Amino acid sequence: MAYSLLERINSPQDLKKLPAGQLAPLCEEIRAFLIESVSKTGGHLSSNLGTIELTVAMHRAFTTPMDKIVFDVGHQCYTHKLLTGRRQQFDVLRKLNGLSGFPSPRESVHDAFIAGHGNTAISVAIGMARAKKLKNEPGKVIALVGDGAFTGGMVYEGMNNIDTLNNLIVILNDNKMSISKNVGSLSRYLTVLRTNPEYNRAKANTETILSAIPLLGSPLVRALQGGKALLRRGLYHSTMFEEMGFQYLGPVDGHDVIKLTELFQNLHHQTAPVFVHAVTVKGKGFKPAEENPGEFHGVSSFDPSHALDPDVAPAASFSTCFGQHLEALAESRTNVCAITAAMKYGTGLQYFYRHFPDRFFDVGMAEQHAVTFAAGLASQGMLPVVAIYSTFLQRAYDQMIHDVCLMDLNVVFAVDRAGLVPGDGETHQGIYDPAFFRQIGIPVYSPCNYAELTYWLEYLLDQGKGPRAIRYARGGEPETLSLLGCSKQPYDVYKAEGPAKTAFVTYGTLTAEVLKAAQLLKQQGTDVDVYKLVQINPLPDGLCEELTRYDHILFAEECMEQGGIGDSLGAALSEYRWPGHLTLRGVHSGRAIPHASVAELREVLGLDASSLANAIERD
Known part of the structure; x- marks a missing residue:
């Protein structure tokens, strides 16, 4: 498809030169471009299709980098990247050394702040x-915030501290609510009136004059403001934003690029913090995404002409395996509840929801609440299973310590996207949870394939004492690990053909690389035994005794080296006064992880088979 208008936009200044009548056609070109591009590379689709007009209007009315646009979460920034000179890089979106899927100040001066987690933009x-x-x-400074972010408490903590910042604009991208027909015309009229610079000056002058009247001035101002508050309450059904200090504007049509541009241009003369309520359609312009915005939130490559509902026949993955098996186990375990934080489909819990809606809870982008809510359930005899991505679970670290661990409550943590994660880069890696679970004494199991996931999930549900966790990778099981079958022991040993003085120790799907490394060494005449852990914290009984007979041990994990499970093994071996050499291979602290495939990330971090084999030879 030809993109005659879009190809003329290489900077925000080019957009400002475009005739107003061409803004709507430009938005349609952007929509077509994003569908075509994301269908090839994968990425976040629904959220970007819903914010095209908003983003075009912002760049038309404001001037970055002098004006700062801050995205909440950031997965709706693709149009922003197109308008700021990065169109030709979209074929390498989320690829190694390519375009980030999130705002990145290292990538462009137009990206004000990195944004991978939600609820942060207002603060x-x-x-x-x-x-x-x-x-x-x-x-x-303009914060573009989706309505989903308002399910997290940090948004309200921020709004409580806006003071009188008349250079602050918050735009609510509301794709859940519709404009009420009976108040639409009047609210639109008031929005036009109240964004007029002359209105704001007259309002300020009137209140100043009234305040100067002896005795009666201040009561008159309060009465005037109170009358307006009553009118607003009738129109909008809520004055929360204005009570926090915002000038509230809206609801406005988030897909009317001309009216949005006019509104934003008038905000150059604002006299207070402004809250703009824009109503949009998530997935706008692509029917499958409009009908199933959650399923098309983050996608792999797909055929746009045959885009099916992913919920009908989702690809096999650890997440779907977990969700389907939890549903089956909950049939006879009536105290089992499932909790997620705005990721019902991502965590595979749609199956549980359909069968047991009364025991399913999606708390929104509120991981802290999810964990403390689970503690409340557990304290009353329920068995909550908290399914959250590893990268987001770290936000609830304090709640795990104080609300779950101190009372030794019966909570199961299902840690999705554990280990290295492709595409989303440094903000979404699941590389911290083994370390923080270890620090607070939570038992952790890390299956390497579907068979182990189903077996150990059932084991953890029936164990019935204290907090415990099961963690698993994003995507599907590697074929080589599927062939291993189910380990019903805390660890397995894969012996070399000859006597070995060297051992690999690892867990999870990284086992595939470690087994491959052992084969490479075998071909070079070095025999290496491989220990695959399922129970990673605490270390399994008897493991250290076995390992002390080796001269050299290499521990590999997709976790931080400092404080990770390898560190735990090193401390344990030192208690045995083991004289051998321990090599740790993980993620070094302070190192940013790029966006790339898992295979590429392992190469970058030295966790691929070749690098692991070379580490044995060097040491």
């Missing part, structure tokens, strides 16, 4: 707006 924007005030810098 960041307040900090930026305050810094501009302190430094007497011009420009606005």
Whole structure:
């Protein structure tokens, strides 16, 4: 498809030169481009299709990098990247050394802040707006926040501290609610009126004059403001945002690029923090995504002309295996509940939800609440299973310590996307959970294939004492690991043909690389035994005794080297006064992990088979 307008936009200044009548056609070209591009590379689709007009209007009305656009989560930033000169890099979106799927200040001066987790944009924007005030810098700070972010408490913590920042604009991208027909015309009229610079100046002057009247001035101002508040309450059914100090504007049509541009241009004269409520359609312009926005939130490559509902026949993965088996186990275990944080489909819990809706809880982007809520359930005899991505579970670290561990409550953590994660880069890696579970004494199991996942999930549900966790990778099981079958022991040993003085120790899907490394060494005349752990914390009984007979041990894990399970093994071996040499291979602290495939990430980190084999030879 030809993109005659889009190809003319290589910077925000090019957009400003475009005639107003060509903005809507440009938005349609962007929509077509994103569908075509993401269908090839994978990425976040629904959220980007819903924010095209909003983003075009922002760049038309504001000037980055003087004005700062802060995205909440950041997965809706693709149009922003197109308008800021990165169109030709979209064929390597989320690829190694390619375009990030999230805003990245290292990538462009137009990206104000990195954004991989939700609920953060308002707090960041307040900090930026305050810094501009302190430094007497011009420009606005605009936070684009999806309605899903408002399920997390940090949004409200931020809004409670907006003060009188008249360079702060918060745009709510609301794709869940519709504009009420009976108040639509009047609310639109008031929005136009209240965004007019002359209105704001007149309002300020009137209140100043009234306040100066002796005795009666202040009561008159309060009465005027109170009357307006009553009117707003009738129109909008809520004055929460205005009570927090915002000037509330909306609801407005989030797909009317002309009206949005006019509104944003008028905000150059704002006298208070502004909250713009824009109503959009998630997945706008692509019917499968409009009908199933959750399923098309993050996608792999697909055929746009044959895009099926992924929920009808989802690809086999650890997540679907977990979800289907939990549903089956819950049939006879009536105290089992399932909790997720805005990731019902991502964690495979749609199966549980359909069968046991009364025992399923999606708490939104509120991981802290999810864990403490689970503690409340457990304290009353229920068995909550908290299914959260590893990268997001770390947000609930305090709640795990204080609300679950101190009372030794019966909570099962199902840690999805554990280990290295492709595509999303440094903000989404699941490389911390083994270390923090180890620090707070939670038992952890890490299956390497579906058979182990189903066996150990059932084991953990029936164990029935204290918090425990099971962690598993994103995507499907490697074929080589599927052939291993189910280990019903805390660890297995794969012996070399000859006597070995060297051993590999590992867990999870990294086992595939370690077994391959052992084969490479065998071909070079070196025999190496492989220990595959399922129970990774605490270390299985008898493991250290076995390992002390080796001269050299290499422990490999997709986790932080500092404080990880390898560190735990090193400490345990030292207690045995083992004289051998331990090599740790994991992720070094302070190292940013790029966006790439898992295979590429393993090469970058030295966790691929060749690098592991070479490490044995060097040491």
